[in-house]
Amino acid sequence: MRIEVAKPATRLARAVRSRVIRAEAVHRAESNHHLIRISKPPRAPYIARFKRSAVKAPAGWANPPIRAMPSATGPDRMQNLRKNIRTLIGIADHKSRDHRKFYPWGxxxxGQTSRLEAVRQMIFAAEIARIIETGTYRGTTTEWFAQFGLPVETVETDERVFAFSKARLSRFPNVAIHLGSSVPFLRSRLADANINDRVLFYLDAHWENSLPLREELQIIFTHHPNSVIVIDDFQVRDDNGYHYDDYGPDRALTLDYVERSNLPAYHxxxxxxxxxxxxxxxxGWIVLTPDPAIAERLRTIPLLRTI
Known part of the structure; x- marks a missing residue:
């Protein structure tokens, strides 16, 4: 195994590199053996002091037990190593204070000011009680949501940006960030949610080979119809100036995709x-709501137009 690490530029980066080198050495040494850890006895002079003071050394110190530690398989070990490395890199990203990492899209x-204002008006017009985001990424939008003072929950699958965003959002007590896939997160979170709370869902977990949007929508419509749903990277049919994500047949973020998702009636x-x-x-982006009362409130927002 060979892991390439960039030349360290900071004390933290050097520490990350040191950890990686040590991990490589451990992996090579243990590739065909289980990890055996032996508890070391205290040095002889220390035991001698016990004898001189007529105090018995604690049981087991003279003959320490040999304990076999659980050993992960080769692929699992490599996967855990990669996760740990990505977590360390994420922390280093945060410590770097690089503006481009904090604001990758401006x-x-x-950086879409009209959308920001539209969502701000939705939060107040619909009397949103909490916000749930899928796809934290660098936490830029999460940080903006946090400043409304509402409870905010966000979920991210990538260890590197999760570690970065966790450090970035640590100053907001109203924000909870989770590591994992959006679908099981929504399923477990909404199972016990207060159905009377109006929730704003901001769905942005889609990326390349991962497109959980259909399942996300089905879970939200089933368990929490009292909601407003904003989907990022979505096609605006009559305005080609808005770009959207297209991952192939039945994997483009369009209204046709939503219509084929077997959802109840929505606005x-x-x-x-x-x-x-x-x-x-x-x-591009779109707003959905299964609730007719919420839809009436959204129609009062001039930055939105009914489809």
Whole structure:
């Protein structure tokens, strides 16, 4: 196994490199053996002092037991090593204070000021009680949500950006960040949720080979219809200036994809701001709600238009 590590530039980076080198050495030494850890007895002068003071040394010190530690299989060991390395790199990213890592898309919600204002108005018009986000990434949008003072929960699958965002969001007591897949997270979280709470779901966990959106929507519609759902990277049918994610047949974030998801009746809204008047990355988005009462409130927001 060979893991390439960039030349360290900081004390923390050097520590990360040292950990990686030690991990490589351990892996080579233990590739065909189980890990055996032996408890070391105290040095002889220390036991001698016990004898001189007529105090017996604790049982087992003179003849320490040999304990066999559980040993992971080769693939599991490698997977754990990769996770630990990515976690350390994430912490180093946070310590670097690199502006590009904190704001990779300019600002929250891809730096799209019209979308930010629309979501702000939705939070107050719909009287949102809590916010749940899937796909934390660097925590830029999560940090913006946190400043409303509402309970915020977010979930991320990647160890590196999870470690980064956990450090970034640690100053917000109203934010809980989880490591894991969005689908089991939503399933377990909504099973015990207060159905009377109006929740804003911000769905952004889709990326390359991972497209959990259909399952996310089915769980939300089943367990918490009293909600507003915002989906990032979504096609705006009549405005090609907004880009969207397309991962192949039946894997494009479009209204057709949603319509094939076997969902109950819902109300849908596109952004009213034309793409040429938007700022930032100009990524498309859509708003869904199964609740007719919430839909009536959303229709009062001029930055949204009914589909």
């Amino acid at each position: 600002f929250a919600m891809n 849908a809204f596109y952004p009213a701001t034309p793409s040429e008047q938007e700022t930032g990355a100009r990524s």
